[in-house]
Amino acid sequence: xxxxxxxxxxxxxxxxxxxxxxxxxxxxxxxxxxxxxxxxxxxxxxxxxxxxxxxxxxxxxxxxxxxxxxxxxxxxxxxxxxxxxxxxxxxxxxxxxxxxxxxxxxxxxxxxxxxxxxxxxxxxxxxxxxxxxxxxxxxxxxxxxxxxxxxxxxxxxxxxxxxxxxxxxxxxxxxxxxxxxxxxxxxxxxxxxxxxxxxxxxxxxxxxxxxxxxxxxxxxxxxxxxxxxxxxxxxxxxxxxxxxxxxxxxxxxxxxxxxxxxxxxxxxxxxxxxxxxxxxxxxxxxxxxxxxxxxxxxxxxxxxxxxxxxxxxxxxxxxxxxxxxxxxxxxxxx
Numbered sequence: 001x002x003x004x005x006x007x008x009x010x011x012x013x014x015x016x017x018x019x020x021x022x023x024x025x026x027x028x029x030x031x032x033x034x035x036x037x038x039x040x041x042x043x044x045x046x047x048x049x050x051x052x053x054x055x056x057x058x059x060x061x062x063x064x065x066x067x068x069x070x071x072x073x074x075x076x077x078x079x080x081x082x083x084x085x086x087x088x089x090x091x092x093x094x095x096x097x098x099x100x101x102x103x104x105x106x107x108x109x110x111x112x113x114x115x116x117x118x119x120x121x122x123x124x125x126x127x128x129x130x131x132x133x134x135x136x137x138x139x140x141x142x143x144x145x146x147x148x149x150x151x152x153x154x155x156x157x158x159x160x161x162x163x164x165x166x167x168x169x170x171x172x173x174x175x176x177x178x179x180x181x182x183x184x185x186x187x188x189x190x191x192x193x194x195x196x197x198x199x200x201x202x203x204x205x206x207x208x209x210x211x212x213x214x215x216x217x218x219x220x221x222x223x224x225x226x227x228x229x230x231x232x233x234x235x236x237x238x239x240x241x242x243x244x245x246x247x248x249x250x251x252x253x254x255x256x257x258x259x260x261x262x263x264x265x266x267x268x269x270x271x272x273x274x275x276x277x278x279x280x281x282x283x284x285x286x287x288x289x290x291x292x293x294x295x296x297x298x299x300x301x302x303x304x305x306x307x308x309x310x311x312x313x314x315x316x317x318x319x320x321x322x323x324x325x326x327x328x329x330x331x332x333x334x
Contacts, residue, residue, distance in 0.1 A: 032314050037090075045078060049074070049075070052074060052128075054127070076320055079313075095147055104142065163275065174273075180226050183215065183218065186213065187214065192251035195208055210222060229270070233256070239261055
């Protein structure tokens with residue numbers, strides 16, 4: 001199911017936060033930061049912290065006091081989020097992404113179909129959003145998704161790529177030998193010997209299994225189960241695959257107790273799922289991996305760009321630790 005999450009103090013899909021430096025816009029007294037030509041205002045910040053407080057209240061947690069370590073961490077996360085949002089908007093615009101009101105309406109309709117009108121409104125309210133703020137959060141999410149699609153639009157996976165991956169990972173697509181058996185598990189040898197004698201004399205296996213077996217996975221089914229080679233404890237595995245069809249084993253001891261095993265089928269040979277059945281799923285997997293790699297590479301380059309001076313913070317509002325510290329340190333030492 002789709003999850004309605006319009007706000008989180010977590011990294012957005014694509015763009016990492018910038019750090020201190022110059023930008024094309026000038027800070028005003030009501031700014032927390034400027035990102036390129038965009039202004040991140042103190043009103044934006046206060047609204048976001050208000051939403052964070054609502055989240056704390058909903059979880060019955062005390063909101064951290066201003067000046068405390070926890071408050072400063074939350075403050076830094078909030079500013080990072082707002083800067084990221086501005087970066088997303090700028091990058092989306094530069095890549096020709098334009099999310100129309102109609103597209104936002106369409107997305108909201110999907111949420112309302114999933115949650116119901118009342119459920120959607122309740123979740124928006126619980127997250128401390130006005131209807132307009134909810135729309136803008138959804139617009140930002142859609143812009144992020146569209147940006148990701150543009151950045152990874154040239155990713156291709158060929159049939160040869162899929163075949164090579166399948167051949168290199170063929171062991172993952174194999175199924176070992178298997179067979180149908182039934183068994184009775186009891187804790188003591190005396191009871192196991194008694195049951196074995198009854199079975200040899202013609203007693204009903206299923207009835208005895210239902211009455212005496214301590215195996216929760218098979219007792220109610222008359223002891224029946226399908227076992228795969230190498231998937232059970234060694235003593236059980238060796239016996240189950242050495243019996244002839246219909247043959248009954250004398251009690252064998254494992255770490256679980258004493259087992260009486262009967263083979264119900266011939267051994268089914270090991271198989272390997274053919275490439276023809278796996279090709280679509282492998283192709284999808286490889287495409288997703290390559291898209292993630294492409295977006296990560298783009299992310300690193302974009303982060304370096306922003307950390308090169310396209311963000312400027314108001315005094316007292318720069319996040320600590322500086323999100324760009326790793327970029328600037330690697331640049332200076334590289």
